[in-house]
Amino acid sequence: MALTVASSAGNQRSLAAVRAWWRVRHPAPSLAQRLDVLYTAAIVIAIFGALAYGTASSALAQVVTAHWLAVFGPSLAMISVLVTAHWGAYQGPVVFSVADVAHLLGAPLPRRGLAVRRLVVALAGGGVAGAVASAVVIVGLAGRGRGVAADQAAGLTVALAELGVLAVAATWAVQRSARCERTVRRASWPIVLVAAALALASDAGQVGRRIALWSGPWGWAVQSGASVRLAERLAALLALTLVTAAAAAAAIRDSGDCPTERHLRRAEGRASAIASLTSLDARTARQTIEAVGARPSRSPGDLSRLRAAIASRGAGASTRTLAIVWRDAVATVRMPGRAVEAAALASAGTVLCLLNAKHPVAVAAAMILVYLGASRMLWPLRSELDMPSRARVLLRPRIGRVLLAHTLVPVIVISAAATLAAAGCAIPGGLPAHGALVALATVAATPIVTCCAAMSARRGGRLPQTLLITATAVDPSGGGVVTLSWLTYWPTVAVVLGGVPLLLITRAGAGTGLVAAAWTVLATAALAYFNDRDHMEG
Amino acid sequence: MNPLRRAVASARPAAPSSVLLETSALGRSYGRLVALAGLDLTVEAGECVALIGANGSGKSTAVRTIVGLLEPSDGRVRVCGFDPHREPEAEQARAALALVPDSPLLYDDLTVRQHLELVALAHGAVDAQLDTRITLLLARLSLTAREDFLPRELSRGMRQKTQLACALIRPASVLVLDEPIVGLDPPAQALLYELLSERKRAGNAVLLTTHQIAFVDGLADRGVVLEEGAVADEGPWAQVRERTQARGWL
Helix, strand or coil: CCCCCHHHHHHHHHHHHHHHHHHHHHCCCCCCCCHHHHHHHHHHHHHHHHHHHHHHHHHHHHCCHHHHHHHHHHHHHHHHHHHHHHHHHHHCCCCCCCHHHHHHHCCCCCCCHHHHHHHHHHHHHHHHHHHHHHHHHHHHHHHCCCCCCCCHHHHHHHHHHHHHHHHHHHHHHHHCHHHHHHHHHHHHHHHHHHHHHHHHHHHHHHHHHHHHCCCCCHHHHHHHHHHHHHHHHHHHHHHHHHHHHHHHHEEEEHHCCCCHHHHHHHHHHHHHHHHHHHCCEEEHHHHHHHHHHHCCCCCCCCCHHHHHHHHCCCCCCCHHHHHHHHHHHHHHHHHHHHHHHHHHHHHHHHHHHHHHCCCCCHHHHHHHHHHHHHHHCCHHHHHHCCCCHHHHHCCCHHHHHHHHHHHHHHHHHHHHHHHHHHHHHCCCCCCCCCHHHHHHHHHHHHHHHHHHHHHHCCCCCCCCHHHHHHHHHHHHCCCCCHHHHHHHHHHHHHHHHHHHHHHHHHHHHHHHHHHHHHHHHHHHHHHHHHHCCCCCCC | CCCHHHHHHHHCCCCCCEEEEEEEEEEEEEEEEEEEEEEEEECCCCCCCCCCCEECHHHHHHHHHCCCCCCCCCEEEEEEEEEECCHHHHHHHHHHEECCCCCCCCCCCCCCCHHHHHHHCEEECCCCHHHHHHHHHHHCCCCCHHHHCCHHHHHHHHHHHHHHHHHCCCCEEEEEECCCCCCCCCCHHHHHHHHHHHHHHCCEEEEEEECCCCCCCCCEEEEEEEECCCCEEEEHHHHHHHHHHHHCCC
C-alpha cells in the first residue's frame, strides 16, 4: 500500500533547517580568523617563496621545455586524470562520515542537496590543483631566461585548471557507479600503454606530436605551453572548455545518484584509516582504504597439485618451507593484478637501469622502482607480520625462517620480470657497453633489493615507540629527520647495495666484473642472514 | 497544523491490516558468498516480526538491505509502498523507516540532546513541543543526567540508548532493530520491550533481529528463522520458537 508522506518541498525545507541548525552548532571561521590564515600564508610564502622559486626554477628549467611538454605532456596529463579517477574507487570527492550516513542519508532529505555542495567544493579544488600544476610547469618553461608569453601562461593555467575539474568529475563518476569503477579498473593498464604510445609517437616526429596533442582533453590541455599556433591553441581550449563544462554539469546533475552502500563503505574506510593514522599505523590505514575498493575474490586458486606435491614429501623442514612458498603462490594466483603490477614495476626499473646505466640518479631511480615492485609482492609477509601470533600458531618453524621463506616467491617473480625486461632490451640492441655483464648485474641485484624490501616489511607498519621517543627527545628538527631516516633506511640500502655493482661495471669497465659479482654474492648472503634471524627489528 | 507535521502524520498507516514492509525474493551476495537468498517477508501495521538465526545466517545483511544501507543483488523491498533503493521515492521510504543498528553510529561532537534535535529536524518532526518531547524521551530512557554528554563520555549501553532515542523521536511507521539489546542491562531491556510494545499498539510495524529468543516472547507475533541466508522456518512466534528449540538451532 502506498502512503503519502513528507513532500519533496517539505524535505527541502528540512534540509535548509538542518543546515541552519548545523551552522549554529559549528560556526564557520570568522573573518578575522580567515584573515589570520591568509596573513600567515603570505608571510610564509614571502620568506620561503623566493628561495623555493629560485631552486624550483633552476631545477625545472632543465627538464620542462616546450618540446618536453609537447612530447610528454599529453601522456602525463592522461595518467594524472587516470590516477585521480582511481581515487573514486577508494574515497572520492563526496565523502560523508559514518554518522552522516546513519542520520542524514538515512533521513528523508534530498540526496542531491546533501551531496552537491561537497561535489562543487571538490570540483573547485580540482581546478585549483590544476592551476597549481600549471604554475609549476610555467616556472619550468620560463626558466633559464626563456620567459613565457602572457597569453600562453594564461591559456595553460586555464586549460590545466579545467583538466583538474574534468578529473574530479571523472572521479565522482567512479565513486557513484560500480559500472564506471569496473570500467576504469579494466581500462587502467590499456590507458597506461596508450599514454606510453602517445609519448613515443610524439617523440617520433611532427605527425605523432599532432596526434598526441589532439588525442583528447589531455592533449588539448597542454597545447598552450607546447609551441602550438594561436588558432589551434584557442580551438583546443574551446573544446576542452566544452567537455569540462559538460562533465561538470553531468556530475552536478547526478550528485544525488550514489547508493548509500557506496557512501557507507567509504565512510567506514575513512574512519578506520584515520584511527590507524592516529596511532601512526600507515600500513593498516592503507589496507583499510584499499579494502573499500576491493574486488570480489576470484575462484579459489588453491594450486592443489603443488599442495599435493609438497604434502607427499613428508614432514621435513623443507616441506614446511615449501608450505610457505605454496601459501605465497596461492596469494599471487588469487590477486594476479598485484603480481602484474610488481612485474611491471620491476621491468620498468630494469629497462630504466639498462638504458641509463652510467647515470647514478637513473640507477637509483631504477632500484627504487624494483624495490616498489618487490614491496607489492611481499604482501603475504606483511600480513603475517601484522599478526605474528598467527604465523607462530600455524607454522612450526621459527619466525625468522618463516620470514625468509616468504621472500622466495617475490624473488622469483621480480627476477623473472627483470630477466624478461633485459631480454627485451637486448633483442633490439638496446643494451649499453658491456651489455651482457650489466644485464646480468641488474638481474642479480633484484634478490638484494627484494631482501631489503623484506627487511623493511618486517619492521611492521607502525612507527615503533622507541623511535618516536628518540625523535621527540633528541632530534632538533622535532622528529622529522629521525622519522624520515627510519622510513628511507631500507630503500637507501637497496639503492646502494643494488646499484654499486652496476656503476662499477659501467664506469670502471668489465674488469671489475669479479668485484661486482663478489659484492652481489656477499650482499645477498648478508641480507638472507639478517632476514633469517628471529629478532624483530624495531 | 504545520504542513511538515501533517505530511509526516499522513505516513502513519490507515488501517491496522496494511502491509508496511514487504520484501520479495530479496537477495544479497558478496562476491561468491551468498549472504541472503530469496527472502520473502511482510510486516503489517501493529505487528512485530522477529528475525532469528545463528551467526552469519544473514540477519544483519537482511536488515541493512531492507533499510537501504546495502544494495540488493536480487529482489525488491517496499516500505509503505516505496522502494528505499531508488531515488527520489527512497526519500519517502526513509521518512517511514527508523533503524536501530547493531552498533551505535553517533557524531563525536554532538551531545545526546543535540543528536535528537538533529534527527527531528532531518525528519521534519519539528514543532513547538519538540523540546518537551525530547526531555520526556530522555527521562524515560534514563538519559536526562547525560543529555549534555558527548558519545565518548558515555558507556556502550548509554550510546545504544541514545541511538534508540534517535529512532523513537521521529514519527516512523516501520521500526527496524538489529540486535537492539546488545549492551543493555536488564532494566533497559525491559524498558525497550515496553517501548516496542507501545509502538506496536500505536500501529507501527516492528522488525527486529536477536539471538535472545526469550526477549521477544510476548512481543513478536511471527518469527522467521534464517539459515545460510535462506529462510529455514517461519510462522507464528510460539510455533517457531518451539521448533527452533527442538531442533537446537539457537
